[in-house]
Amino acid sequence: MTSPAHNTKADQLFSYVQERCLWQFFSRTWDRKENIEGIVNAAGELLTGKQPPRHTPMEKLFYADAVIMVADFRQRFPWIESENPSHIHEILGVLKEKLVDISITNSKNHELSHSLY
Amino acid sequence: MPMVLLECDKDIPEREKHIYLKVDGEDTRDFLPVSNAQTIPGTLSERGCAFCGAKLVIGGVLKDTIQMIHGPIGCAYDTWHTKRYPTDNGHFNMKYVWSTDMKESHIVFGGEKRLEKSINEAFDEMPEIKRMFVYTTCPTALIGDDIKAVAKKIMQERPDVDIFTVECPGFAGVSQSKGHHVLNIGWINEKVGTLEPTITSEFTMNFIGDFNIQGDTQLLNQYWDKLGIQVIAHFTGNGTYDDLRCMHRAQLNVVNCARSSGYIANELKKQYGIPRLDIDSWGFSYMEEAIRKICAFFGIEDRGEKLIAEENAKWKGKLDWYKERLKGSKMAIWTGGPRLWHWTKSVEDDLGVQVVAMSSKFGHQEDFEKVIARGQAGTYYIDDGNELEFFEIIDRVRPDVIFTGPRVGELVKKLHIPYVNGHGYHNGPYMGFEGFVNLARDMYNAVHNPLLKLAATDIRVKEVVAYREAAE
Numbered sequence: 274m275t276s277p278a279h280n281t282k283a284d285q286l287f288s289y290v291q292e293r294c295l296w297q298f299f300s301r302t303w304d305r306k307e308n309i310e311g312i313v314n315a316a317g318e319l320l321t322g323k324q325p326p327r328h329t330p331m332e333k334l335f336y337a338d339a340v341i342m343v344a345d346f347r348q349r350f351p352w353i354e355s356e357n358p359s360h361i362h363e364i365l366g367v368l369k370e371k372l373v374d375i376s377i378t379n380s381k382n383h384e385l386s387h388s389l390y
Numbered sequence: 391m392p393m394v395l396l397e398c399d400k401d402i403p404e405r406e407k408h409i410y411l412k413v414d415g416e417d418t419r420d421f422l423p424v425s426n427a428q429t430i431p432g433t434l435s436e437r438g439c440a441f442c443g444a445k446l447v448i449g450g451v452l453k454d455t456i457q458m459i460h461g462p463i464g465c466a467y468d469t470w471h472t473k474r475y476p477t478d479n480g481h482f483n484m485k486y487v488w489s490t491d492m493k494e495s496h497i498v499f500g501g502e503k504r505l506e507k508s509i510n511e512a513f514d515e516m517p518e519i520k521r522m523f524v525y526t527t528c529p530t531a532l533i534g535d536d537i538k539a540v541a542k543k544i545m546q547e548r549p550d551v552d553i554f555t556v557e558c559p560g561f562a563g564v565s566q567s568k569g570h571h572v573l574n575i576g577w578i579n580e581k582v583g584t585l586e587p588t589i590t591s592e593f594t595m596n597f598i599g600d601f602n603i604q605g606d607t608q609l610l611n612q613y614w615d616k617l618g619i620q621v622i623a624h625f626t627g628n629g630t631y632d633d634l635r636c637m638h639r640a641q642l643n644v645v646n647c648a649r650s651s652g653y654i655a656n657e658l659k660k661q662y663g664i665p666r667l668d669i670d671s672w673g674f675s676y677m678e679e680a681i682r683k684i685c686a687f688f689g690i691e692d693r694g695e696k697l698i699a700e701e702n703a704k705w706k707g708k709l710d711w712y713k714e715r716l717k718g719s720k721m722a723i724w725t726g727g728p729r730l731w732h733w734t735k736s737v738e739d740d741l742g743v744q745v746v747a748m749s750s751k752f753g754h755q756e757d758f759e760k761v762i763a764r765g766q767a768g769t770y771y772i773d774d775g776n777e778l779e780f781f782e783i784i785d786r787v788r789p790d791v792i793f794t795g796p797r798v799g800e801l802v803k804k805l806h807i808p809y810v811n812g813h814g815y816h817n818g819p820y821m822g823f824e825g826f827v828n829l830a831r832d833m834y835n836a837v838h839n840p841l842l843k844l845a846a847t848d849i850r851v852k853e854v855v856a857y858r859e860a861a862e
Contacts, residue, residue, distance in 0.1 A: 291417070291763040292735065295648070295668035298760050300656055327689075330641065334665035337686035341679055374419070381422035382755040390575070390656040 275367050279360065283367035285350055290372060293345070296338055297376045302385045307331075308338075309372045315339035317365045320346070321358040392421050394770070398778035402432040408773040410758075412766065418759045425773040426754040428564045434776045436798065437751050439560030441527055443569025445469045447650055449523045449556065451601045451626040452634075453477035456512050456519055460490045460505050460537055461527025465560075474814045475602045477628050482519075488512055492529060501535045509544050513551060521631035522553045531559035552631065554581055565752035565774075566726075567649065574653035577634065578661065582654075587636035591620035593688045596640040596664075598655050599647030600671065602627030604818030609825055610671060613681065613701075617693050625651055638662045642687055644680075646671045646821075649728045649757055671821040672729075672829070673736025674702070674709060701823040709740060709823075712830035717742035719837050720787065724775065724794040725812040727753025731760035733793070738766075741830055746787035749775035777801060791836045806846040808836035 275283075290297060296308040311332075315325040316339040325339065326332045346353050356364065377385065392413050395406040407424040429435040438446070441461075446469040450457050459466040466489035477483060490508045492501050509522065524537050541553040558572035597614070600607050607627030614621050622640045623633040637643075643655045645668045655666040667683060670676035678698050685694030721743050723730050727750040737743040745765060749772035750757060762771055770783055780798065784805065792802050793812030802809050810816050816832040819825040 295670070295760065298756055298763075299666075299668075300648075300652055300756065304656070330663060330665045333687050334642070334667060337667065337683045340686050341682050375417060376759070379419040380759065381418065382759055384426075384754060384756065390653050390660070 275363060279364050280367060282350070282352065282356075283364050283371060286346065286364065286368045287371045289345065289349060290342070290368070291375070294338070294342065297372055300384070300390060301387065302377050305376050305385075306373070308335075309369055309376070311335035312338045312342070313365050313369045313372070316343050316346070317362055319343045320353065320356075320361045320365075392416060393423075396779055396782045398782050399433075402430055404430045405433060405779070409775075409779070410762070410771040412762060412769055412771065414767045416767075418762050422755055422762070423758050423771060423773045424755075425750065425758055426564060426567060426752070427773075429774055433774070435565075435751075435774055436776060437564075437774060438566040439528075440558050440562040440566060440568035440572070441465065441525060441560045442469050443563075443566030443650075443752070444556045444558045444573040445523075445525050445569070446473060447566065447570060447601065448573050448626050449525070450483055451475045452521075452523075452629055452631055453479050453482050454519065454521055455483075455631045456486075456488055456516065456522040457483070458488045458490070458505075458509055458512060458522055458524045459527060460501065460508075460524060460530045460535065461492055462529065463489050463491045465489070465527040466491075472814075473601070474604050474818075475627060476605060476608075477602070478608065486516075490530075497529055497533055500533060501530050502537075502540050505530075505535065505537060505540050506544065509540070509553070510548075513548065520551045522551065523556060524553060525556045526559050528559045528561055531557070531561075554631075567752040567754065570650040571653055574651060575657065578637075578654050578657040581635050582658070583635070583638045583662075585632055585635035587622050587633070587639050589620065589639070591618055593617075593619045593690065594622050594640045595619055595642040595644050595684070596623045596625060596637050596658070597621050597627075598625040598643055598645045599649075599651035600624065600627045600821070601647075603813075603820070604815045606671070606819040606821040606825065609819045609822045613697060613822065616697050617681075617685065617690060619684070619688065625654060638664075640664055642667060642684070644669055644684060646732075647728050649726070649753060670732050670736065672732050673740050673826050674706065674823060675739050676732075676736050677701075677822055677826070705823040705827050708827045709830060712827070712834050713741050715834055716830065716837065719743050719790045719833070720746045721833070722747040722749075722783070722787065722789040722792040722794075723812060724749040724772075724780065724792060724798055726751050727757045729793075729812060730771075731757060731764050734761060734765045734769075736826070737833075740826060741833070743833070745769060746789055747783050748772065749780070749783075751775075781805075791833055803842070806842045808839060808842055810836050 312335050315335040318325040327336050393406050394409040394411050399405040410423045466487050470487040490504050496504050537555045541555050558569045562568050623637045643666045645655045658664045659666050669680035681694045685691050730748040734745045747770040792809045795813045799809035810832050820829040
């Protein structure tokens with residue numbers, strides 16, 4: 274059960290991502306899912322003082338998107354610095370759910386599940 | 391309530407599904423305009439055709455390639471010179487236009503021999519050019535001319551030439567968007583991987599979906615040069631045919647126009663494992679972000695910060711001068727699709743301009759997801775808008791300036807509302823730091839130009855004639 278305070282914080286991050294990040298709007302369901310998972314996970318690592326892996330091309334991509342987003346999070350939402358790692362992961366978990374909901378599960382975009390590009 | 395049925399659409403109520411007015415608290419789960427759908431009978435669409443999407447937008451940009459249009463002469467003329475994409479080799483693509491000039495007898499008896507003759511004639515006349523795109527058009531597709539067979543025969547007879555065929559007649563899709571799609575998928579399947587590039591840097595990328603409008607590509611290329619990144623292929627601004635055959639060797643695909651070129655980026659990821667990074671190239675804040683992301687990918691963050699500092703030192707003061715004078719202006723964006731979501735926040739954040747209405751000719755629902763997420767409440771989001779709808783929307787939102795094409799631009803000028811060419815630009819480039827100052831300057835000159843107001847005054851009478859007269 275997520276606390277209301279964490280929900281409110283996740284809402285702030287969600288508004289930022291909606292307005293700013295193109296990776297949530299890729300062409301197909303699987304691309305969106307991959308981006309949300311990869312970038313939010315990398316952001317979680319960065320926000321908890323760890324370095325996400327940067328070995329494969331996709332890991333480098335997730336890092337590039339996440340590192341810019343995290344810098345903006347820190348600038349726009351100063352509360353994020355004082356959250357402990359478990360809270361960070363909880364808040365980012367809620368963010369991930371919200372992004373999946375709007376860009377995949379309840380998206381009205383009819384092209385998302387075409388098998389071809 | 392948020393889907394809007396305009397007064398002018400009362401006899402074509404289906405249009406309601408295409409026009410959205412954003413309200414606070416709503417998002418794209420609640421409403422998303424229907425788009426990339428067939429134009430509704432009874433509305434006069436301003437869309438282009440599928441052939442135009444392939445030729446005018448993507449293929450015709452290349453600087454070393456004959457664009458042979460297999461069809462009546464008008465298909466060639468109408469997709470030539472209406473976009474301004476210069477090149478660094480003397481604007482070869484803008485100087486010449488090629489057509490098989492099909493007439494009735496060729497339609498009756500078949501046009502393949504005429505196509506073969508035209509291809510040979512073009513190569514003979516321009517012996518230094520060895521690359522060609524051949525396009526079908528509506529009539530040659532309908533009579534079943536086999537352009538692939540003709541191209542294959544000529545490539546056997548002339549082994550030094552390479553020809554790519556685009557089988558996308560005007561009727562193939564609901565708008566020019568289909569032409570983007572067909573060309574993207576055709577190119578990746580037939581040409582990518584057929585040539586190996588010379589690698590000159592440890593950092594390589596493709597820059598995808600930028601067409602060098604008034605020099606956009608050339609401006610951005612200065613940044614990539616400074617960062618030490620080799621662009622293997624520009625898809626297709628100032629690009630060459632053979633560079634595009636080498637796209638499989640890049641480490642990263644950077645995508646600007648995801649609508650016209652997202653397909654090839656997706657396929658490059660699927661077929662070759664090259665990741666796709668989407669960026670915005672218009673606006674200071676976006677350009678900084680794009681440079682930072684690209685540099686983070688390659689691990690050259692210091693170079694990126696240095697470049698950003700240099701560019702800000704050169705251009706930020708100028709941008710702020712215009713921002714001070716444009717703050718609070720109201721803007722409408724009526725273009726193809728992606729510029730809606732590329733521009734709405736950049737003009738708001740960098741120039742203090744409020745976007746009050748946006749219309750897309752060929753955007754898909756993905757584009758509307760992006761623009762509604764970024765755009766303001768109280769703004770209209772329109773798919774496949776027509777002239778009467780534009781008049782009505784203008785009455786509702788009263789923009790100070792409209793970014794659109796010359797054709798709609800001439801229309802709104804009659805209402806004494808200034809327009810800036812949102813497709814080919816007034817005085818670009820508009821991308822990058824310098825480019826966005828150019829955009830701001832053109833917007834400033836439009837908004838503060840006294841001529842349009844003076845033109846609304848009929849000096850023969852004492853009362854000022856309302857500008858709405860032209861619409862009545």
